[in-house]
Amino acid sequence: MARNRNKVVVTIIAALMALSYLPLVSSAGSTGHIWLDCDPGEKARGIGGWPAGGIICPADYEPNLVYTFTIIVENRGKEPLMDLRLAMAIHGPDPPPPETTSDDFVSIQIESSIHYLGDFGSTEYNPFDESFGGRHHVYVGTDAIWDIYHHAPNVIPAKSVAYLTATVTLGRAPSDDFEIHFDAFDTITEYKSPNGHDITFISGARIPVDKEPPVACIVGGDEITVYEGDEVTFDGSCSYDPDGWIVSYEWDFDANVDSDGDGNSENDVDATGMIVTFTWYDDYEVDVSLTVTDNDGLQDTAYQHVFVLNVPPELEFEGAFIEFELSLRLTGEKWHNVELKVYKNYDPETGDFEEELGALEVERWPGPPDQNPSSGTSLLVSVDISGQDTYTAVVTYDPFEDNGDAILGDQPINGQLWGANPVQLVATFPDGTECRKHHTFNVQQSIKRDSDHWNHVEPWIVNLTVGAVAGVPIKFVATATDPGSDDLTFDWDWGDGNWTSNLYLYDPIRGPDPAFPPGSPYEPLGAPWDPWYTNYTGQLPPIVITDIVYHTYGAEGTYTITLTVTDDDGGTATYSFELEISGHFGGC
Template sequence: LPASSVHAVATANITDRDHRVVAFSANVSGGTPPYTYRWSFGDANSSTEANPNHTYSEGGRYPVQLIVEDSAANRAYSIVDVVLGGPPVITNVSIYPNPTYVNQYTSFNAVGDDPDGSIVNWHWNFGDGSTWDASYSSAYHYYSALGTYNVTVTARDNDGLETSASRLVQVLDQPPYACFYISPNPTVVGYPTSFYDCSYDPDGYIASSSWDFGDGTNGTGSYVSHTFASAGSYLVRLTVVDNAGMTSFLNQTVSVNVNQLPVAHFSYSPSDPIAGQGIYFNGYASYDPDGYITYWTWDFGDGTNTTAYYGDAYHVYSQGGPYNVTLTVTDNFNGRNHTTASLHVDIPPTANFTTAREFGKVGTPLVFDASASNDSDGRIVRYQWTFGDGGSATEAGPIVSHVFAATRTYTVTLVVWDDHNATASFQRTISVVPPKPPFAVLSFAPSRPFVGDAVSFNGSLSADPDGTIVRYVWQFGDGAGGEGAALTHRYTYPGEYTVRLAVVDEDGFAATTSSDITAVSQPTAAFSVSPNSIHAFENATFTANGSWDLMGSLVYHWDFGDGTYGAGWQTSKQYTASGTYHVTLNVTNSFGISTIVVHDVVVQPSSQGVTASGFPVGMMAIWAIVAVGAAVVAVGIYVRRRMHPPKL
């Protein structure tokens, strides 16, 4: 403000808040009276009174200015703020970025105030159907579709009054992001170089990928392989197009060199290896002048080879002799080189022995067999045994036996010398235990044989828990016997027999078992019929002569073929009609074994004639005599009871 000796202070007093009436007063000092006054009320109205009253049409914040001038043209200035009730005020709305992109983070911010209170809520309408409410004035949003959207922000104060402001935001399609990497880079002439497309589209997808390799050749696809024909530096360009047709590209330089072959070198230890010994081969001294080694391939000269990602290897030669070992190294550009070295493998003897059993038994010789020991390029000339119990055999052969006197675990050692005085040793731990007896198990089939049938007897399930059974002795219960793990025997007479088996093991221990077996007989069935010519209503006699069994007694059952039956060695029967009948005899012995015989019997018509009722004449006479006799007997019984009534 310009310098003045006049001083003015403007004051404001709201006299009617509902109608927005304000009383202003000017307090002036200094200068040269009289004074002139000019009030600017901040709503485009003014006054020249010293203490005016003013009515505002609406609420808000109004900066009121007072200018006082004295008679000497000196001026004084004063400003007072008048705040009247009303809606909040929004002074600025910003959107970043604008334009924005589909699915891109977009921030929104509003600046505002409430002249007579505070803003309690900010409501954003993003124009795509989405809204945001918060007590603070900032927000963010992601648009999912292209277009221009009218964004409206509404501020609401503590009196419930609202003010809105709008801005336009433009949503564009995002271009794709071009990205690729090269493997390897640098590369070499003639080596397939891989180009991987890692591009992406933030709001869609990559529709096509095109490559320019800088050597006059092109390619398409998200992954391509290319081989450069000559050395040099090539600018490779990837161009990608998204689903909306937006395009992006990226350039990268690939260096193409002429590959230098790797250098192969290796050593091995021990320097004088022997067959069966692990030999360590070290190829880490190999190197590649312009890259690195990726594979070490070993050819050991014995028909075996191996390839690995590391530079060392172990190998065991099973046979002695000279071998040419070749190491081939491959670098990261498939360049190869090799080197070869000669080595000689000696063959010492090998020592080994087996035992007749896995364990020893006190007092029983245990056989040791070193026949498996050998010398592939010569012969074994000496065997030395140490049994671990103080006993030894220093000038023995490959097969020895030894008796241990006590139960314990012994370490048995064999040392062999070949004809070149090379040695080898072998040890085995032998547990010595007390001997155990065997157990006997017998079986036979069939379980119920007939007399004369061959019965198979088997004792092979018998066992010796700590060795082998050397002898099987059988007694069949009928005075016969035999030896062997399995035998056959025939019983000549029926009956129950006790079979006994005794087994003996290598230690001389024996065990026995027994089982009962029943030999049964098969009866013979036969019969005859008399008379030779049989007539109806005449007695026919059936006799089981010719039937027999070794056990003697039989049970006889007859089936006469006309629905009638009979029993006994001999029985009689009258047929009531002529015809041919199948007569069956079933004989059963005491073992329940049955035999059946069947004969056809021909019955002739009756030789006496037949009455009207179908019965023979002779039979009618006989029945009449029987009837008269029965009547006489009945009369006699009646007369006796009349003459001698019973006593009560």
């Protein structure tokens, strides 16, 4: 559309344009907004005090001027405009009171509806505001008089544009301060035109002719797609000023959020600078605006529509575990020590391991073996039966003096160097079943029988692999990570007709987070002005949830277990594996 101001010859009335509607191929505006434009027209850029993003419809005022232009109504919402109304304010010359007389204005005709000066009445507030319970900050108090153009019964379909022909007839001596301001609203859908997307009919004499405004631009074009949790960079370096330089860059990351708390969400400055960053922690759809100001005080605004897409959670299955007690029973030569250590992912070739899970030491004293002193009665061991990790018991033998022993008080002679000590490694399972393994340590015996190893005793290495048993509880552990503020649900299908479901809320104080659209009242989480920037624990996204559940199988068999983790926006992650359940513990 041309934005060059066209001079219109006095008393020449252009033929009325036929009302028409054109579908929008794509919409870069926020859902539920009506955007106004005019032809001929141009961006306000701060001219006459109007917002940088607004549109002015200039005309060269002359006595008895009859001027025809086109009002463009763009329905950017998802519902048709069934009851469109244009609130028209006529505002006379300053200083107050801004009286409009027949010298300034005679009438305005929109399509077939004519509105004369006498049809405009006084009201304290803009009728646009009265419909929505707030102030539009166009005029305050009695600064203007108002009338309403009613477009019904004509309907403007969703995502389409309507063109309305308007003809203004001025009085015999119009003041250059006279203007007509237009706001749009629909009483059924409650769609409305936001600040910066309304139009004003003004005198062309108020437009500076000796200075050119800057041109705002955001790198990346009209629309971008990002993901929740991304640090998004907004770059205004493509903006420029034809006859000077840009002195400020002001960004508004969401016109729906009143970040400065003044009651107007469309005048916020959320960041300054040519290049800025921002992160959304939930899926969303929003217009980001950049307003640039040049060295002459002129402004321009550019918009970039941002689609923030959901990211599904990442799932890590950490294993299925059987818990049992490990203990040592030591007989044979007195004063000798045996130590048990349990390792996760132990390499018997190198002795390397991922984690030491516990240790237990027993010393052979005179008397019954069950009365031997020890550093503890037993070790509680949790062994993965899903094959994720390996668990190993390493038992070492010490026939020498107290140095390094966990139990002190044995005799200096420390038994006979040629003595032997039989050892039992006892595993006691939750159902009372015991599994016993046997080994005999001998001071003068070694796997490597040579002079260098004659008195060295290699450790006894026992693989602790066990299987799952019917009737015994199994502990299942999984961890999910979400980059945003989504609630997570863990659904376990046990393959035996039973299932378990656990819901974890990002913030239990506010409760479940509805999916977008329409979204929760606090989406998108993450704005610096958002008091709920962190959840009630003070944790910033990403959020990490570990789910621990127990399940007991009632019968032998092979079962397919499926875990599905779902975020509140429908993103999922799934893990599935088979588990064999036997009738008794084996491996003894």
